[in-house]
Amino acid sequence: MLDGYNRTTNMVLEVLKDPRIQLLNFSVSVYRFQPHDYARLAIEILRGNVNAEFDRNETSTAGYNPQEDTLYFGFKTLKFIEYKAAIVHECTHAICDMRGMKLMDQTASEMAAYIAQYMFLAAYIPKSKRAAQRFNLGGENNIGDISRAAWRIAHSYLCQNDPHKKELAPGFGTDADYADLANAIRKSNLYKHKADKMVGYNGV
Numbered sequence: 001m002l003d004g005y006n007r008t009t010n011m012v013l014e015v016l017k018d019p020r021i022q023l024l025n026f027s028v029s030v031y032r033f034q035p036h037d038y039a040r041l042a043i044e045i046l047r048g049n050v051n052a053e054f055d056r057n058e059t060s061t062a063g064y065n066p067q068e069d070t071l072y073f074g075f076k077t078l079k080f081i082e083y084k085a086a087i088v089h090e091c092t093h094a095i096c097d098m099r100g101m102k103l104m105d106q107t108a109s110e111m112a113a114y115i116a117q118y119m120f121l122a123a124y125i126p127k128s129k130r131a132a133q134r135f136n137l138g139g140e141n142n143i144g145d146i147s148r149a150a151w152r153i154a155h156s157y158l159c160q161n162d163p164h165k166k167e168l169a170p171g172f173g174t175d176a177d178y179a180d181l182a183n184a185i186r187k188s189n190l191y192k193h194k195a196d197k198m199v200g201y202n203g204v
């Protein structure tokens with residue numbers, strides 16, 4: 001544990017050190033994400049240029065505010081892998097901000113964050129069928145459709161990047177999966193009011 005940082009900051013730094021972060025190599029349209037982006041974000045957090053705070057009012061579990069350069073989490077533990085994956089999700093938004101992706105809209109931003117989240121989760125639970133069942137959750141806010149498409153794309157990237165698994169994702173990660181993910185985000189109550197707006201990533 002590092003001294004001098006709050007507990008939430010330490011939690012984020014711990015997830016950024018997870019070996020599974022090294023698997024996060026993927027693209028959304030013109031935006032490419034690589035493990036070194038997550039390493040650079042850890043440095044920006046250590047420098048105090050990006051903050052991480054606990055917020056008991058964070059109703060959707062987690063969020064990132066690009067104007068405040070601050071990650072917010074409604075939990076205090078890494079007990080559940082879903083929480084670690086939520087940190088990966090929000091860190092992906094913070095990376096977009098760190099890299100000054102000024103023209104990025106909300107849909108592309110969420111696509112990247114969900115793909116990273118599900119690559120991380122799928123790396124924890126490598127058996128594809130079980131993972132698919134576990135993450136096809138359904139429920140409110142169209143999250144079931146988002147997670148299904150994001151998981152298919154995540155699974156295909158993990159297999160592509162691993163020579164032993166190259167053949168394991170036939171028909172996954174296609175243009176149709178990307179279109180499904182974009183549509184599921186645009187239809188979700190969480191995002192539909194702002195789906196085509198720019199996020200406002202302005203650097204950290």
Ligand SMILES: [Zn+2]
Pocket residue numbers: 089093109110113
């Ligand atoms: Zn998000």
